[in-house]
Amino acid sequence: MSDPLHHFVEEFALAYEMAGIPRTAGRILGWLMVCDPPEQTASQLVEALGxxxxSISTMTRLLVQMHLIERVPKRGSRQDHFRIRPGTWSERVKSGLAGLSVYKTLADRGLRLLENAPPERGERLREMRELYAFFEEELQGLFERYERRKRKRKG
Amino acid sequence: MSDPLHHFVEEFALAYEMAGIPRTAGRILGWLMVCDPPEQTASQLVEALGxxxxSISTMTRLLVQMHLIERVPKRGSRQDHFRIRPGTWSERVKSGLAGLSVYKTLADRGLRLLENAPPERGERLREMRELYAFFEEELQGLFERYERRKRKRKG
DNA sequence: CTTTTTGTTCAGTATTGACTAAACAAACCA
DNA sequence: TGGTTTGTTTAGTCAATACTGAACAAAAAG
Structure with missing residues (x-):
């Protein structure tokens, strides 16, 4: 496919593959970002993505579970329709950043194990903990600011 | 190994495996975060991690390439010594967040393809673009704030 | 120069996971 | 009821990769 749109879809898939999303799932995402109309049936996806x-069945299910796309009921048609879930990218960034707290917890757990060791031994973990704690807190505020700005633009 | 420290190392490795880092590499990282002394030879790693x-050779090389650990020269010993690279976690978060700009670029590229299409068709990409642009800009400031705070605490 | 220590590279194994085709199931239409 | 359309599940293939043991290379110590 030398079609520039399909080339874009491929780039899209490649970018999200680096984030651990299977190639085909990435292609579905990319396609649903630019297709017309924005809702597509499973067979349309099969056709468009080859x-x-x-594979389409499995990957759409995965993407629905990840809250990246959603099934949209369509009266008059018994086929499944899919579309990008509105606000998906915002949520994806949000939960991605929220995932940083895992590392804070991890550092905490390590520090508890070193309670009785000389303090300097915990230095590495303390620095790690401090970093992630800072961002956990600040990113919260950043998101609120983003949501507010977005609502302002729309309303 | 029922040793709680090794259990921690295992958790550490597991957490970083989710981020695409091989299990053994994650174990090396975890161990170097808590071991005493903080610099360890390759054979010590072999011993500690089993x-x-x-594997140790390959994974240390990988971690050095990723700037997560560093070789530290040790006079009087011809063995390689490794340690967590100071400021590693900060840089890791930083470059992780900087990677968000990839997605902004991606959205831009898609929008250019839809230049001649009806504007509403680009809506999905515009929202994506706006989001990532916002964070790209704001995270810059956030990092500067963190660095400043850190310097203040130390100095 | 030989021996020992240390680290890298190579070949082979095992596991994981993305993907397809084909069998299956379910819902609609004749 | 039988046939068609649509989606899921299963079995098996293919590729990637993490890991090990063994061969290899390099450097120091004897």
Missing amino acids: ASKA | ASKA
């Missing part, structure tokens, strides 16, 4: 029915 | 020489 993947197997099975 | 991995093969080959």
Whole structure:
């Protein structure tokens, strides 16, 4: 496919593959970002992306579970329709950043193990903990600011 | 190994495996965060983690390339010594967040393809673009604030 | 120069996971 | 009821990769 749109979809998929999302799932995402109309049936995806029915079925389910896309009911048609979930990217960034707290917890757990060791031994973990704590807190505020700005633009 | 420290190392490795870092590499990281002394030879790592020489060699090289650990020269010993690279976690978060700009670029590229299409078709990409642009800008400031705070505490 | 220590590279294994085709199931239409 | 359309599940393939043991290379110590 030398179609520039499909080339874009491929780039899109590649970018999200680095984030641990399977190639085909990434292609679905990319396609749903630019297709017309924005809701697509499973067979349309099969056609547009040249993947197997099975793969589309599996990957759409995965993407729905990840809250990246959603099934949208369509009266008059018994086929499944999919579209990008509104606000998806915002939530994705949000939960991605929220995932930083895992590392804070991790550092905490390590520090508890070193309670009885000489303090300088915990230095490495303390620095790590401090970093993630800072961002956990600040990113909260950053998001609120973003949401507010967005609401202002729309309303 | 029921040693709580090794259990911690295992958790550490597991957490970083989710981020795409091989298990053994994650174990090295975890161990170097809590070990005493903080610099360890390759053979000490082999001993502590129960991995093969080959694996340790490969994974330390990987971690050095990723700037997560560093080789530290040790006079009087011809063995390699490794330690957590000071400021590693800060840089890791930083470059992780900087990676968000990839997605902004991606959205831009898609929008250019839709220049001649009806404007509403670019809506999905515009929202994505706006989001990542916002964070790219704001996170810059956030980091500066963190660095400043850190310097203040130390100095 | 030989031996020992240390680290890297290579070959082979095992595991994981993305993908497809084909069998299956379920819902609609004749 | 039988046939068609649509989606899921299963079985098996293919590729990638993390890991090990063994061969290899390099450097120091004897």
